[in-house]
Amino acid sequence: MANSPLLPYGPAELLERAIETLRARALPELKETPEHEAMLAAVHALAIAQAELSSDPAIMGRELAEIEGLLGRTFDGDAIAARRALADAIRARTLPSDGPTQVRLRDHLLKATANRLRLTNAKYMTRRQRRAESSY
Amino acid sequence: MLPRGSVKALSDFLRKAAQAERADVGLERALPGDAGRAHYLISVEFLGGPLTGRHALVVRGQSDDRGSMLTGAEEFAIRRVAFGAGLTTPEPLWLEANGDALGWPFMVLRHAAGTVDAAALQSELSMEEGDRLAYRLGQELARLHRITLEKAPAEIAFLPHPDADWARRRAAEWHAALDDIGTPQPCFEWAINWFLDHAPGIEGFALCHRDLRLGNFVADGEQLVGILDLEQVRWSDPMEDLGWLCARGARHGLPDREAGGIGSREALYDGYKDVAGHEVDDRRVRFWEIAAAIRQGIAALQRAARPAGDAEQGLAAMLTGLRSLEAEYDLLLEIEHYAAEAA
Numbered sequence: 001m002a003n004s005p006l007l008p009y010g011p012a013e014l015l016e017r018a019i020e021t022l023r024a025r026a027l028p029e030l031k032e033t034p035e036h037e038a039m040l041a042a043v044h045a046l047a048i049a050q051a052e053l054s055s056d057p058a059i060m061g062r063e064l065a066e067i068e069g070l071l072g073r074t075f076d077g078d079a080i081a082a083r084r085a086l087a088d089a090i091r092a093r094t095l096p097s098d099g100p101t102q103v104r105l106r107d108h109l110l111k112a113t114a115n116r117l118r119l120t121n122a123k124y125m126t127r128r129q130r131r132a133e134s135s136y
Numbered sequence: 137m138l139p140r141g142s143v144k145a146l147s148d149f150l151r152k153a154a155q156a157e158r159a160d161v162g163l164e165r166a167l168p169g170d171a172g173r174a175h176y177l178i179s180v181e182f183l184g185g186p187l188t189g190r191h192a193l194v195v196r197g198q199s200d201d202r203g204s205m206l207t208g209a210e211e212f213a214i215r216r217v218a219f220g221a222g223l224t225t226p227e228p229l230w231l232e233a234n235g236d237a238l239g240w241p242f243m244v245l246r247h248a249a250g251t252v253d254a255a256a257l258q259s260e261l262s263m264e265e266g267d268r269l270a271y272r273l274g275q276e277l278a279r280l281h282r283i284t285l286e287k288a289p290a291e292i293a294f295l296p297h298p299d300a301d302w303a304r305r306r307a308a309e310w311h312a313a314l315d316d317i318g319t320p321q322p323c324f325e326w327a328i329n330w331f332l333d334h335a336p337g338i339e340g341f342a343l344c345h346r347d348l349r350l351g352n353f354v355a356d357g358e359q360l361v362g363i364l365d366l367e368q369v370r371w372s373d374p375m376e377d378l379g380w381l382c383a384r385g386a387r388h389g390l391p392d393r394e395a396g397g398i399g400s401r402e403a404l405y406d407g408y409k410d411v412a413g414h415e416v417d418d419r420r421v422r423f424w425e426i427a428a429a430i431r432q433g434i435a436a437l438q439r440a441a442r443p444a445g446d447a448e449q450g451l452a453a454m455l456t457g458l459r460s461l462e463a464e465y466d467l468l469l470e471i472e473h474y475a476a477e478a479a
Contacts, residue, residue, distance in 0.1 A: 038448050041455055048458070084320035091311065091325045109323045110468045117461040124462050127391060128469065 015050035019043055051119040059115050066108050070095065138163055138176060142238050146195065149237040150180055150244070153230040157184035164192075168252075173199045174240065177247055192247035194226065197240055205367050208241045209233045213291045214369045215245070218343070222279050225363045248362030254350035254388045258397055265358040270399025272360040273381065274407025277348065281374040281412065285341035288371075292343075298371050303335030306427075310434055317437045323464040327430050330471050336373070336420055344372040349386040349396050375417055378404065379424020384466045385432040422477075426470050433463030 022043050030036040060079045067082040068074050071089060075082040089095050095105060117125060138146065143161055151159035164177040174197030181190050198208040206214070208231065215228035226245040235241045251257060261269060283289065285297065298305075307328050314321050346368040354361040380386065381404065387397035395404035405416040440457020444450035 038451075041448075041451050044455060045451055080320070083322060087314075087320040087322040087325045090322055090329060093329065105326070106468065106472070109326055109464075113323055113461060113464040113468060117465050120458045120461055125465065127389075128465070 010053075012050055012053040015046055015053065019046050019050060022046070048120050051122075055115075055119060063108075063112055063115070066104075066111075070101070070105060070108060138238075145237045146178070149230075149232060150182075150193075153244070154182050154187045155185040156182040156187065158182070167194065173197050174242065192249065193229070194245045194247050195242050196245060197242045199367070206369075208243060210292075210294055211367055212243045213294075214343075214366050215243075217283060217289050217292050218280060218366060218369070221283050223363060224276055224360055225366070248354040248364070250354040250356035250359075250361040252351055252354050252364070254397070257350065257355055258388060258390055258393075261358060261398065263393075263399070266393055266395075266399035267403035268358045268399070269355060269360060270393075270395035270403040271407035271410075272358075273348065273353070273395070273398070274378075274404040274409075275411045276360065276363055277345065277374070277377045277381075278408045278411035280345060281342040281377070283343040285343075285371045295369075295371055298338070298341050300337075302338065302372075303332055307332050310430060313434050313438055317434075317441045319437075321437070323467065324430060324433055324460075327426070327464075327467040327471065331427055331430060334423060334474075336423060338373045340374070341371040342374045344370060344374060344377045346370055346372060346376060346380060348377055348381055350388050350398065373420070373424070375420040376424045376427070378408065378416060378421045379426075380428045380431075382421060383425045383428035383432065384470070385429060385463055419477075422470075422474055426467060426474060429463045429466045429470065433460040433467070436460040436463065 022039070026039055027036070027043065030039050064075060064077065064079045064082050067086050071082075071085055073085075075085070090105075095101055114125065143163065147159045147161045150161065151157070158181075160181040160183075162179040162181075164179055167175040167177050174195070176195045178193050178195055179190065180193055182188050199205050205211075212228055212231040212233075215225065219225055219227055226248045228243060228245050230244045231241075232238070232243070233241050288295075310324070310328050314324060345363065345366065347365055348363065352365040353363045381396040382394050382401060384391060387393060390397040393399055394401040405418070408416050436456050436459045440453045440460075442453065444453050
C-alpha cells in the first residue's frame with residue numbers, strides 16, 4: 001500500500017514553517033521576559049521532532065542488524081529489545097573481549113550516539129571539531 | 137514569600153541566636169535554588185550583642201529532594217568545617233534543625249553578593265580575567281582538600297568512609313540508577329566498565345566538593361566571592377574535583393576554556409599547586425573528566441525520568457534527558473583519547 005499523506009503538506013514541512021514563524025516572531029518579542037526560556041525550549045523540542053521526521057527511516061534497521069551481528073542472535077525487528085540485550089551483555093561482560101569485537105562495539109556505540117545527537121544537537125559534534133562520523 | 141507570622145518567628149530566632157536585644161528582619165527576595173528548597177535573602181538590623189548592625193543573610197531551607205542529599209544538620213556541619221579550613225564560602229551562622237521556629241528546618245548563612253549566572257560571567261570575563269578566576273578556584277579546591285580522611289574532623293564523622301572498593305561502589309550506584317531509569321543505555325554501561333577497569337588506587341582521600349562548576353560559586357567579575365552548594369561533599373580523590381570542573385559538560389559552550397568554561401586548565405592547575413604545594417596529576421584529572429561525563433549523563437537521564445509538575449517542567453526534563461547524548465559522545469571520544477595518550 002502506498003504511504004501517501006492525507007494532507008498536501010507533510011508533518012516535517014509543517015513543523016519547519018511553525019519553527020521559522022516562532023523564531024521570527026515569538027522569540028524576539030519574548031526576549032528579556034520570563035517566558036523566553038520556555039519558548040526557547042518549545043522551539044528546540046519542535047526542531048528535534050522535525051529533525052527526527054526528516055531523518056533516514058532505515059537507520060534503526062541498520063543499528064538493529066549491527067547489534068544482531070555483535071550478539072549473534074536476532075530480535076525480530078525489535079530494536080529496543082536489541083539495545084537492552086546489548087546493554088545487558090556489556091554489563092555482564094559476555095561479549096568477546098578480543099580486539100576486533102571491542103572495536104566493532106565501540107564503532108557501533110559511536111554511530112548510534114552520533115545518529116541521535118545529530119537530531120538533538122548537531123552543533124555539539126561540530127563544536128568538538130571532529131569529523132562527523134559516517135552515518136549508517 | 138515568607139508569611140508575616142514567619143517573619144516575626146524568624147526575628148525571634150535571630151535575636152536569640154545573635155544574643156541581640158532586637159532583630160529587625162526585612163525580606164529582600166527569594167533566591168534561585170534547587171526545587172522545593174526555601175531560599176531567601178534577608179536584611180537584618182541587630183541591636184545589641186556581638187553582631188550589632190545591619191547584615192545581609194540567607195535563610196536556607198532543606199531540599200525536598202532527599203535522594204543523595206545530606207540532612208540540614210549534616211550540610212551545616214560540612215559548611216562549618218569547610219569555612220573553618222579557610223574555604224571562601226558564605227559563613228554558616230546558625231542552624232534551626234527542628235522546624236520549631238518556622239515549621240521547617242533551616243540554616244542561616246552570610247550572603248555572598250555577586251553573580252552566579254554562568255552566561256553572564258562567561259560573557260563578562262576576558263581570557264586573562266577568566267584565568268585569574270580559574271587560578272582562584274584551583275586555590276580554593278586545594279584549601280578544601282587539606283581536610284583529609286586521615287585527620288577527619290569529628291563533626292563530619294557521618295560522611296561514609298571510602299575504602300579500596302570505592303570504584304565498585306560507585307559503579308554499583310550508577311548501575312542501580314540505570315536500572316531505575318529503565319531504558320537501555322549501552323553506552324553508559326560500556327563507560328562504567330571502562331571506569332572500573334581504569335580506576336586508580338587512591339592513597340589519600342580528601343574532602344571534595346564534587347559539584348564545583350559555573351553556577352555553584354559567586355563571583356564579582358574575576359573576584360571569587362563564595363563557593364556554594366556543598367550538598368555533594370564527600371571523601372574522594374582530590375583530583376575528582378579538578379576533573380569535574382574540567383569536564384566538557386561543565387564548560388557551558390566555551391570548550392576552549394578547559395577549566396569549567398572560565399579559564400585555562402594551566403591557570404587552574406597553577407592555583408591548585410600554589411596552595412597544595414605539589415603538581416596536579418593531569419592523567420588522573422583526565423580519568424575523572426571521563427567519570428564526570430558518566431555522572432552527568434546519568435543525572436540527566438534521572439532528571440528526565442522523574443515525574444514533572446507541569447507541561448513546561450516536563451518539556452525541560454525531556455530536553456535535559458536528551459543532553460545525556462552529549463555526555464555519551466564525550467565519553468566515546470574522551471575514552472579513545474585517554475587510551476591514545478597512554479599508547
